[in-house]
Amino acid sequence: MAGFWRDYRENWVATLALAVVVLIVAAALAAPLITPQDPYDLANLNLRDARRPPGFVGSGGYVHWLGTDAQGRDLFSAILYGLRISLQMGIAAGAVAFGIGTALGIMAANIGGKIEQGIMRLVDLQLSFPAILLALVLVAVLGQGRVPLIIALVTAQYAYFARTAYGAATAERQKDYIEAARATPLPGRSIVLRHLLPNCLPPLIVVGTVQIANAISLEATLSFLGLGLPPTEPSLGMLIANGFQYMMSGRTWISVYPGIALIVLIVAINIVGDQLRDQFNPRLRR
Amino acid sequence: MSKILTAENISRRFSPHVTLGDRIARLFGAKLDRRPVMAVTDVTLAVQRGETLGLVGESGCGKSTLGRMLAGNLEPSEGAIRLNGAPPMQAGRKTTTHIQTVFQDPFASLNPRRRVGETITEGPIAHGLITRSEAAGFAGEWLAKVGLDPAYVSRFPHQFSGGQRQRIAIARALAMRPEVLICDEPVASLDVSIQAQILNLFLDLRQEFGLTTIFISHDLSVVRHVSDRVAVMYLGRIVELEAAAKLYAAPRHPYTQALLDSVPKLSLEGNIGVSFKPISGELPSPLSPPSGCAFHPRCLKATDLCMTERPKLELDDEYGAVACHHK
Numbered sequence: 001m002a003g004f005w006r007d008y009r010e011n012w013v014a015t016l017a018l019a020v021v022v023l024i025v026a027a028a029l030a031a032p033l034i035t036p037q038d039p040y041d042l043a044n045l046n047l048r049d050a051r052r053p054p055g056f057v058g059s060g061g062y063v064h065w066l067g068t069d070a071q072g073r074d075l076f077s078a079i080l081y082g083l084r085i086s087l088q089m090g091i092a093a094g095a096v097a098f099g100i101g102t103a104l105g106i107m108a109a110n111i112g113g114k115i116e117q118g119i120m121r122l123v124d125l126q127l128s129f130p131a132i133l134l135a136l137v138l139v140a141v142l143g144q145g146r147v148p149l150i151i152a153l154v155t156a157q158y159a160y161f162a163r164t165a166y167g168a169a170t171a172e173r174q175k176d177y178i179e180a181a182r183a184t185p186l187p188g189r190s191i192v193l194r195h196l197l198p199n200c201l202p203p204l205i206v207v208g209t210v211q212i213a214n215a216i217s218l219e220a221t222l223s224f225l226g227l228g229l230p231p232t233e234p235s236l237g238m239l240i241a242n243g244f245q246y247m248m249s250g251r252t253w254i255s256v257y258p259g260i261a262l263i264v265l266i267v268a269i270n271i272v273g274d275q276l277r278d279q280f281n282p283r284l285r286r
Numbered sequence: 287m288s289k290i291l292t293a294e295n296i297s298r299r300f301s302p303h304v305t306l307g308d309r310i311a312r313l314f315g316a317k318l319d320r321r322p323v324m325a326v327t328d329v330t331l332a333v334q335r336g337e338t339l340g341l342v343g344e345s346g347c348g349k350s351t352l353g354r355m356l357a358g359n360l361e362p363s364e365g366a367i368r369l370n371g372a373p374p375m376q377a378g379r380k381t382t383t384h385i386q387t388v389f390q391d392p393f394a395s396l397n398p399r400r401r402v403g404e405t406i407t408e409g410p411i412a413h414g415l416i417t418r419s420e421a422a423g424f425a426g427e428w429l430a431k432v433g434l435d436p437a438y439v440s441r442f443p444h445q446f447s448g449g450q451r452q453r454i455a456i457a458r459a460l461a462m463r464p465e466v467l468i469c470d471e472p473v474a475s476l477d478v479s480i481q482a483q484i485l486n487l488f489l490d491l492r493q494e495f496g497l498t499t500i501f502i503s504h505d506l507s508v509v510r511h512v513s514d515r516v517a518v519m520y521l522g523r524i525v526e527l528e529a530a531a532k533l534y535a536a537p538r539h540p541y542t543q544a545l546l547d548s549v550p551k552l553s554l555e556g557n558i559g560v561s562f563k564p565i566s567g568e569l570p571s572p573l574s575p576p577s578g579c580a581f582h583p584r585c586l587k588a589t590d591l592c593m594t595e596r597p598k599l600e601l602d603d604e605y606g607a608v609a610c611h612h613k
Contacts, residue, residue, distance in 0.1 A: 117306075175394050176389045176390075177396055177398075179395075183386065184380075184409040184412070184462060185380040185383070186412050194400070195397050195400075198397075
């Protein structure tokens, strides 16, 4: 583990990206403590402060460093609160998709036959659709709210985990240590949980990292299209969408700052994922 | 002597997996070769309690497949295997702990993400030979028995050399207290200097635990060193079965003779150097085995009879047997 971290730090870009991710997550977690305003408390909002540029001192008596949006929300506060929602959705969806996808993939590899064919063909079918299309349809059917959104994100994403877990498990199953476990013989449950699963994890962790970033951007896309969470609790996508109509009138900050926050988060997570992939792949090691 | 492990007319066929894609391709007229391969054909064998049976042959002759079937790790397509009267495998699952296996490649046969102590104690705990609280001491004892420092129990396999890993694999197998140990080329992937250490360890442990052993190898000198009796395999069949000393002194099957002649020997007579006679030709494809005696295309003694009729493996005393028309 210590060696892993030493290798990781050799890549300064990835180290920086990890620092950015940690910083953003920490800032999002600590949002109520470091923001001047609770953007979800409508009593705090004053329409006289609406659409003010960065640096404006509002009726609350504090500086709006990133300006305010159309409802008079402090954008810095709204972005941090929006990041909370984006990260919550991304991580929750990623984790559930990880669990379901991994279970299905390993089950398919282990059982074989008709069940294997059934699961994997369904996965292939789903991978041939754009994830956004599937998520759009599901949100439209299930309605708005956190749970329907997570269901939509999980349905759009579990297939990536299933595919990866299946591939890793079919490769690992061929190896002698699995035959050695069967030859002992160990119970099937412990062969899968203690031998097969731990050895399938590295590629799944990589996919998981990237899929959290994808879930966040998918959620932002849905919110941007107005299919995400209710407007009283805007996530990053909705903040961008709300500011969009003011872009042409020169009030670009309302869309641009949440956009930058989203891009920085997604790029940073992807760089971390790439670095993990490189480190887990012995062939790419120097 | 009593028989502990018997195989009656066992065969193993490997049928290639015909996928949906294959079927579609075939529908459009693609000629795909999906014939089954006979890895082992009609082998009958009885292993005596306490003996070490060597299993030799070229790569691809089916010796590992036969070993896996005898170990209960692979089901025979035909025929029956019995360990003390009961089959070691039923419905695709191994049903006995009395046969254990040491695999060829100790870099692949140990789970890289488990501590060696867990690797050794997992089986005994699962089968109630020891309790969880006894595990730490038990693992240390076994490491000591195979010549490793008991303090290594919490290390991972990658922290060991190939020879050390094979010692761990042997400890894992013997910790189950098997009656029969199947060694599938246990020293083939080790350095020559380490091979001797592992072989000696193996001989000591065999004595200590009174094991019956099946020792699979392509290395004739290794097999000679450890075996009481040797079975020579060619293209999925046993062609000669004989006490080790007798087989090496007076091989009767032309294939055994050729195999022994093909081992390089240092000679000090005449011109100093190495002399050996390689066997002419290659191992035929098991997809289309030759008619009659499978060895006839490469055999110096082959006659018309050999091309048409397969010689049976006939027991001429209760111990040895040879399958050749011209023995």
